[in-house]
Amino acid sequence: MWRVGANGPPMAALTAAISSTPAAPSPAPGARRRGFSVVRCSSAADERRALFSRIAPIYDHLNDVLSLGQHRTWKRICVSWSRAKRGDRVLDLCCGSGDLAFLLSQKVGLDGEVMAVDFSSQQLQTAANRQDQRWKPCYKNIKWIEGDALDLPFTDCYFDAVTVGYGLRNVVDKSKAMQEIFRVLKPGSRASILDFNKSSSLFTTSLQSWMIDNVVVPLASGYGLTEEYKYLKSSISQYLTGEELEKLVQEAGFSAAKHYELGGGLMGNLVATR
Ligand SMILES: C[S@@+](CC[C@H](N)C(=O)[O-])C[C@H]1O[C@@H](n2cnc3c(N)ncnc32)[C@H](O)[C@@H]1O
DSSP: OEEOSTTSOOHHHHHHHHHHSTTOOOOOOOSOOOSSOOOOOOHHHHHHHHHHHHHHHHHHHHHHHHHTTHHHHHHHHHHHHTTOOTTOEEEEETOTTOHHHHHHHHHHOTTSEEEEEESOHHHHHHHHHHHHHOOOGGGGGEEEEEOOTTSOSSOTTOEEEEEEESOGGGOSOHHHHHHHHHHHEEEEEEEEEEEEOOOSOHHHHHHHHHHIIIIIHHHHHTTTOHHHHHHHHHHHHTSOOHHHHHHHHHHTTOSEEEEEEEGGGTEEEEEEEO
16 A cells, blocks of 8 residues: 555655556656655544544445445446446546446556545555455556545656446535546546435435434444444535536536436435546
């Protein structure tokens, strides 16, 4: 795992490591040379980072139980809509334990490269452990990088596609995150962003709210994580509707944006083209 932070290697070391791997034949390094950079976060972001670190040990298990396995389908859709293809260099931002990064890895193959970024070292450790336990050769093309979505350690126009799964909602400054995604994407390429849908339908909002209060939080309480999962409800209510997300990404410079509802309107996937 590469840590772009106080205790990690300087950016030059990250650059050298990335460009020296067999999966990255291109000599052009993607890491921005900024000396000894630090993952500095606001206190609000620090609280979120701590929250995701606390839930890391049970995150995957709860995802399976709470969505009855359906999150796997939504993640496949998100990756498919990114249009990542063999040989591409792609970014999975807010990668957590790596579900989308593993799917991207299969799409781009051993000729491609997957950079998976998150600011929680515990989530990245889980992802790296899962990579060790898996057998597909292509998974060697994934690099786990500790970094901030608001200050990505990559040069401009570096990626052929970007995915974000359940991450944008948790980022403190969503507009800045979209500007960063825009910056690192190549012109004409896509970002595919999956998350809970902040629906404008009263029925969907009530159902979402009922499920969080009566299923999600009680289940998480069994693991001592009541407050952590109560945060889900407030994060959805403070998130953006599909229409607002389309506006946000257009303001960040994207030429096209379309938000699609999934899972009966409970989830949403935004596709933005640079
Ligand atoms: C709900 S998890 C999603 C993980 C994974 N993408 C998935 O779909 O299962 C959200 C992730 O976003 C990460 N995150 C939130 N804000 C971030 C930021 N500013 N920079 C990097 N990662 C961030 C958290 O650490 C957490 O792992």
